[in-house]
Amino acid sequence: MNDDIFTIxxxxxxxxxxxxxxxxxxxIYRRAEKxxxxxxxxxxxxxxxxxxxxxxxxxxxxxxxxxxxNELKEDTTPLxxxxxxxxxxxxxxxxxx
Numbered sequence: 001m002n003d004d005i006f007t008i009x010x011x012x013x014x015x016x017x018x019x020x021x022x023x024x025x026x027x028i029y030r031r032a033e034k035x036x037x038x039x040x041x042x043x044x045x046x047x048x049x050x051x052x053x054x055x056x057x058x059x060x061x062x063x064x065x066x067x068x069x070n071e072l073k074e075d076t077t078p079l080x081x082x083x084x085x086x087x088x089x090x091x092x093x094x095x096x097x
Contacts, residue, residue, distance in 0.1 A: 012036055013056065039063070 007020050010033040021029050039059045047055065 013040055013052065036063070 007018050043055045043058045
C-alpha cells in the first residue's frame with residue numbers, strides 16, 4: 001500500500017464520505033469541505049424555502065464561478081509577462097536612435 005495515499009472522512013450536507021487522497025493534499029480537501037459547508041449554510045439561510053438539491057446546485061455553481069475567476073487570473077499571467085518583455089524590447093529599440 002502506498003504511504004502517500006490515505007483515507008479521510010468528510011461530511012457534505014450531513015452525508016459522511018470516505019475519500020482516499022494524497023497525504024500532501026489533506027489541507028486542500030479539509031478546506032474544500034469547510035468551504036462547501038459554509039456556502040451550503042449561507043444559501044440555506046438565504047433560500048430556506050428551496051429544496052436541498054437546489055441549494056447544492058447553487059453551491060456547485062458558486063464554486064464553478066470561483067474556479068473560472070481563478071483560471072482567468074492565471075491565464076493573464078503569461079500575457080503580462082510577454083507584455084513586459086515586449087516593453088523592454090521597445091525601450092531598447094527606441095533608445096538605439
